[in-house]
Amino acid sequence: MTALTRALPAQAGDAVIIEQSRREPERFAAIFDRYYPEIHGYAERRLGGGLADDVAAETFLIAFDKRTGYDVSRADARPWLYGIASNLIARHRRAEVRLYRALARTGPDKPVEDHADQVAGEVDEGARRPRLAQALAEIADGDRDVLLLVAWAELTSEEVGTALGIPAGTARSRLHRARKRIQAALREDGS
């Protein structure tokens, strides 16, 4: 929520940097350095490695072009960046769903290429993953955008609303719908 994020001192710099970058464009590199790994990671979870490289790079180019439109009263740039990344990820719906289907077919003992670092001892989580991946493949695109911004990017529904350009109430109802599907998948799992 806006007021809460504003209170966090560690994030107080984003708006200042973006405002400075209107006069000194190179300052925008500080936003890149701060958030590129995180945005890349988010894109990689949703699309896998190669497409994530493109999406993450493009996110910051678009953000740079749109910097004059940034609301400097929003101290935290993450919702804005995730919104841009979500729009870019939406261009690759089919690739995203293919990735989840592949994960759904892969049991805990057969990690797919992009997820080869699976840690032993996570068998329990690994066992749930195929069902969760199957559910992610089946959830409506708009609902999945909201769900994963909350679960993986750790945004609030208000921030998700700002990020995706939808009313916060819509974000909340989409999240509710998506969570019901996820909970059903976990019940099938017996957990």
Added chain:
Amino acid sequence: MNDMETLREAFDTPKPPSPAVQSAARAALLARAARHRPKRRWAMRALMVAASAVVIATGATVVQVVGGGEPTLPAANAQVVLARIATAVQKKDFAPPREDQWIYTETRMQSYGKGYVGKRLTPQTPLTSTVEEFWTRADGKRVGYKVDGKLMTSNPGDQSPENNYAMLTALPTDPDELLARFREIHQVNAADQEDWIFERFEVTLHQNIVPPAQEAAIFQAMAKLPDVKVDESAVDIEGRPALSVSRVIDGWRNFEILLDPTTYAYRGRRETAVADHEERYPQQGVEMFTLKDGTPVPSPPRVEWSIEKGTVWQLFTRTAVGVVDQAGQQP
């Protein structure tokens, strides 16, 4: 553990991006930032002259419309003129660059560079002028630009055909296929897509040298975009007779591509508000909330800036274009 935590933990934490990929992405960002670096301003006198010239040009357009000399041209006429342009440019002299040569462009841009947030722009608001030189290697793998007078080159990373000659020559020369390809490359909101494609065609003509077959296809494709208009008795930014191909973008500004009226060579671009416009944040359909005593309360959208109908939003004049052997050279 709740369902959200499970969802977080069931999927592996992504690997950190590779340093090579990260530095390429950073270089692409810095290359773009360098293009946007504000250049030293012109002397104040030059600025004033530029601003008053803009006012006069706008005035002239208004008089023309009020005088009833040229009613709005029907789409059929636009199609005829665009077909004529396509036929003519197909026969233009064209020497393709070698892969290791560079495409040079110099552009003069007039706009409200900075500090317009919170303001109302009117025909009296002065425009700031900047001149920018840019080099792109024909294979698309290097770009050059000047930072404080010093030449810098870098790898631009991913590009699209508009500013990459190698990719441009690979574009289809059939107008329908060209439109399909641009729609595929530029997937923006459905409502904005035709606007965006028209703008990208302008960027192609502006930032690249375009082989005859592709240039003809661009004009034929424009004839297939709805609401594209042609004015054969337009006046360009310097006040010379010009041919303008235009489309109203985002519902408030007329986006004109200005061409030489006889050779149809690209000269520049002019964007003029055709309606009063308020740039709101957040945009329509988005709610913003602030916390009051722990409860989110909706906060009203605010106006970032506004522009009065008839005001020029920005102007671009391509002052030079050509092929050179090295970045930093001029044709």
